[in-house]
Amino acid sequence: MLALGQDEIAKYPFLADAGQYLKDKGFTLEQFGTDPDLKLLVEKAFNRIEVAADGKIYHSDLIGDQASNQAALPREVFSFLLAIVLLKLSGMNTLIKRFALAEARRAEKYLEKDLANISDESKKQLAIRIIDDLFSVQIKKQDDYFVIPISNYLKHSINFHEREWKLINRHVENGLVFLTPHETVRLIRKELGTYISSKIINAKTPPMISGFEESVSKLISMSKKFATYTVTTGEYPPCIKHAIEILEKGENLPHSGRFMLATFLLSKGQSVEKIAPLFKNAPDYNERVTLYQLNHLAGTSGSGTQYSCPSCEKLKTQNLCFAIPECDNIINPLQFGKKRT
Amino acid sequence: MQENDVKFLEDSFKKYYFEHFDLIRVPNRTSEREFGFQKFNSGMTRHISIKDDKELHLLLMQNIPSDVYCSNACYAFPNLPMNEKDWKEADLIFDIDAKDLNLECRKNHTISKCNECNEISTNSNNCSKCNSIKLEKKSLPCKNCIDASKNEVSKLSKILTEDLDVQQNNIHIYFSGNEGFHVYVYDSQFQQLGSRERSELTDYIMFNGAIPETFGMKKFKPNRSSFPDFEEKGWRGRFSQEVYGLKSKRSKIISELITNGYSSFQKTLEGISDKIGAKIDPNVTMDIHRIFRLPGSLNSKSGLTKILCNDLPKFDPYTEASFLDESSVEVMANCPIEFKLKNRKFGPYFNEKASIPTYVAVYMICKKLATIS
Numbered sequence: 001m002l003a004l005g006q007d008e009i010a011k012y013p014f015l016a017d018a019g020q021y022l023k024d025k026g027f028t029l030e031q032f033g034t035d036p037d038l039k040l041l042v043e044k045a046f047n048r049i050e051v052a053a054d055g056k057i058y059h060s061d062l063i064g065d066q067a068s069n070q071a072a073l074p075r076e077v078f079s080f081l082l083a084i085v086l087l088k089l090s091g092m093n094t095l096i097k098r099f100a101l102a103e104a105r106r107a108e109k110y111l112e113k114d115l116a117n118i119s120d121e122s123k124k125q126l127a128i129r130i131i132d133d134l135f136s137v138q139i140k141k142q143d144d145y146f147v148i149p150i151s152n153y154l155k156h157s158i159n160f161h162e163r164e165w166k167l168i169n170r171h172v173e174n175g176l177v178f179l180t181p182h183e184t185v186r187l188i189r190k191e192l193g194t195y196i197s198s199k200i201i202n203a204k205t206p207p208m209i210s211g212f213e214e215s216v217s218k219l220i221s222m223s224k225k226f227a228t229y230t231v232t233t234g235e236y237p238p239c240i241k242h243a244i245e246i247l248e249k250g251e252n253l254p255h256s257g258r259f260m261l262a263t264f265l266l267s268k269g270q271s272v273e274k275i276a277p278l279f280k281n282a283p284d285y286n287e288r289v290t291l292y293q294l295n296h297l298a299g300t301s302g303s304g305t306q307y308s309c310p311s312c313e314k315l316k317t318q319n320l321c322f323a324i325p326e327c328d329n330i331i332n333p334l335q336f337g338k339k340r341t
Numbered sequence: 342m343q344e345n346d347v348k349f350l351e352d353s354f355k356k357y358y359f360e361h362f363d364l365i366r367v368p369n370r371t372s373e374r375e376f377g378f379q380k381f382n383s384g385m386t387r388h389i390s391i392k393d394d395k396e397l398h399l400l401l402m403q404n405i406p407s408d409v410y411c412s413n414a415c416y417a418f419p420n421l422p423m424n425e426k427d428w429k430e431a432d433l434i435f436d437i438d439a440k441d442l443n444l445e446c447r448k449n450h451t452i453s454k455c456n457e458c459n460e461i462s463t464n465s466n467n468c469s470k471c472n473s474i475k476l477e478k479k480s481l482p483c484k485n486c487i488d489a490s491k492n493e494v495s496k497l498s499k500i501l502t503e504d505l506d507v508q509q510n511n512i513h514i515y516f517s518g519n520e521g522f523h524v525y526v527y528d529s530q531f532q533q534l535g536s537r538e539r540s541e542l543t544d545y546i547m548f549n550g551a552i553p554e555t556f557g558m559k560k561f562k563p564n565r566s567s568f569p570d571f572e573e574k575g576w577r578g579r580f581s582q583e584v585y586g587l588k589s590k591r592s593k594i595i596s597e598l599i600t601n602g603y604s605s606f607q608k609t610l611e612g613i614s615d616k617i618g619a620k621i622d623p624n625v626t627m628d629i630h631r632i633f634r635l636p637g638s639l640n641s642k643s644g645l646t647k648i649l650c651n652d653l654p655k656f657d658p659y660t661e662a663s664f665l666d667e668s669s670v671e672v673m674a675n676c677p678i679e680f681k682l683k684n685r686k687f688g689p690y691f692n693e694k695a696s697i698p699t700y701v702a703v704y705m706i707c708k709k710l711a712t713i714s
């Protein structure tokens with residue numbers, strides 16, 4: 001593992017060995033439940049989760065990448081470690097996922113800043129090493145850019161749908177892809193989130209600590225609030241939105257587009273009767289035919305097989321895809337929005 | 342195919358494998374490869390593992406295959422079914438085929454054989470005798486076809502060495518034995534890549550999916566200074582050469598591009614893709630479980646050898662890939678167009694008896710344009 005300085009642990013607390021850290025600082029978990037001063041940190045930890053659950057990035061006490069004062073550093077780390085303890089005690093996976101994602105975004109910012117740091121070579125080197133150690137992505141600095149071997153780049157970039165990530169739209173030279181600090185970090189976003197959440201999932205769940213009960217039960221009720229709302233974000237993917245827009249404008253949507261839209265909505269549990277009116281603005285609308293076709297797709301008539309929504313890859317070839325960053329890592333429009341929870 | 346034709350081809354092929362085994366290039370890590378073969382008039386046998394070239398020789402002499410194949414992939418267990426093979430890595434392979442290049446010359450040397458009445462003609466839509474549309478096309482590729490394929494190979498090699506950092510000595514170019522080339526890339530950083538990643542590589546090589554932004558063109562307020570220049574590496578450099586042509590024209594053309602707007606720029610990119618991209622078959626490159634014709638083996642579509650091209654510009658497949666013997670045989674030939682082998686002209690034959698060298702007879706029988714009489 002990397003040897004980390006105090007302010008580095010504050011920026012990347014998921015790199016610390018939690019048990020060891022507490023021991024080094026001379027604390028036990030129990031103390032945080034009883035000591036009134038330390039208990040404030042449990043509240044801070046709770047707050048850190050709450051912010052994450054809200055889809056925001058926890059705003060830390062770190063100013064720039066320097067702590068405002070030395071005492072702030074351990075507080076940063078403690079609140080992270082305690083947040084994990086609270087999450088484990090609550091056992092709520094939806095919260096763990098949201099928390100990991102928010103923490104990943106937070107770390108992303110620091111990684112990016114460290115990579116771009118021109119005045120402090122050691123910060124840059126550390127960021128490069130974190131990326132290598134954790135994600136096996138070997139990057140090197142070359143002029144104003146970071147370069148990474150093409151093969152390495154491709155393993156990550158194929159999960160992105162936006163065309164600017166296609167290799168053809170990258171500066172490629174001598175087997176290397178050139179990236180800005182921002183793009184470098186963006187490339188491993190998914191891995192960073194996975195890394196943090198697996199660290200939390202694999203952490204041991206301690207027995208309940210007295211003084212933690214209230215926060216834990218608040219977390220459980222908080223996660224209930226999300227449970228209904230987090231199944232999907234309710235947002236339709238851009239391809240579907242686009243298809244609906246076309247129909248609403250009364251323009252012609254090709255057959256492949258209608259197929260996509262109908263199968264998508266049917267899979268989302270909408271009824272044929274509810275979907276049919278969507279098509280009524282189409283230049284060639286015929287109610288009977290539309291109902292017949294929808295019933296066919298739904299499997300309520302004819303062969304009885306329900307048709308499924310085409311994959312993103314397929315839709316891309318049909319020019320129906322209008323990918324946005326939220327489309328990353330999904331292979332079917334039906335998965336859109338689900339991964340964000 | 343008739344029995345005496347098969348017998349004739351098998352005798353010729355056997356003689357080739359006996360006398361020219363030195364031309365066979367057994368790939369390194371032989372025992373980790375999957376081999377497969379086909380016999381005349383029968384199906385494919387796959388999932389064979391072979392220890393070394395002795396074992397391969399034995400297989401060739403015993404089975405006299407019409408075609409022999411070997412995987413570009415290495416497996417822990419090459420002889421097990423596909424999902425149990427345990428894939429380790431695969432050489433990067435490209436297929437360039439004259440028939441995919443939309444060449445004007447093709448119609449001049451493509452022959453149709455009617456599946457209903459066996460009539461052979463140069464009519465490409467329907468049989469001139471019985472009007473059937475069930476036609477089997479046979480092409481006798483010409484020099485233009487080969488030159489055009491070579492040109493694609495050169496474009497590919499350039500991209501491989503300049504952009505993808507492949508060492509020249511790790512690129513092996515083979516004539517496929519029929520109408521194209523197979524380009525093998527060994528020991529590259531791409532050995533371990535899966536098919537989705539390889540598919541991205543093919544888009545790069547073919548110049549597919551480029552967006553105007555990459556070449557400096559923005560939707561709003563494009564900035565002249567971000568347009569490509571001649572000295573740049575990779576696609577921006579190639580773009581400059583293709584689109585500006587001359588250094589002196591750069592400035593004027595950039596102004597034009599900006600005036601014409603974003604979507605016109607996108608069209609420009611699509612338009613030059615055919616010219617500057619290398620026309621490879623993407624499905625071949627992204628398939629990491631495929632078996633490929635074994636270098637040095639005969640191609641049953643022509644009786645020519647899949648042979649290494651050491652000097653691509655000078656390479657002439659119709660002299661350098663023909664290794665069968667000269668001894669003369671009697672055939673019934675039906676081939677309405679002329680063709681060249683080993684610098685000799687043959688044909689046209691209009692359903693007539695002909696006495697021709699073995700290598701020509703094999704070529705024509707493989708193309709179903711002759712039978713042993």
Ligand code: SF4
Binds near residue numbers: 237238312322324331
């Ligand atoms: S990536 Fe998939 S979900 Fe997103 S717009 Fe394209 S097709 Fe739709």
Ligand SMILES: [Zn+2]
Binds near residue numbers: 455458
């Ligand atoms: Zn006919």
Ligand SMILES: [Zn+2]
Binds near residue numbers: 444450482483
């Ligand atoms: Zn030709």
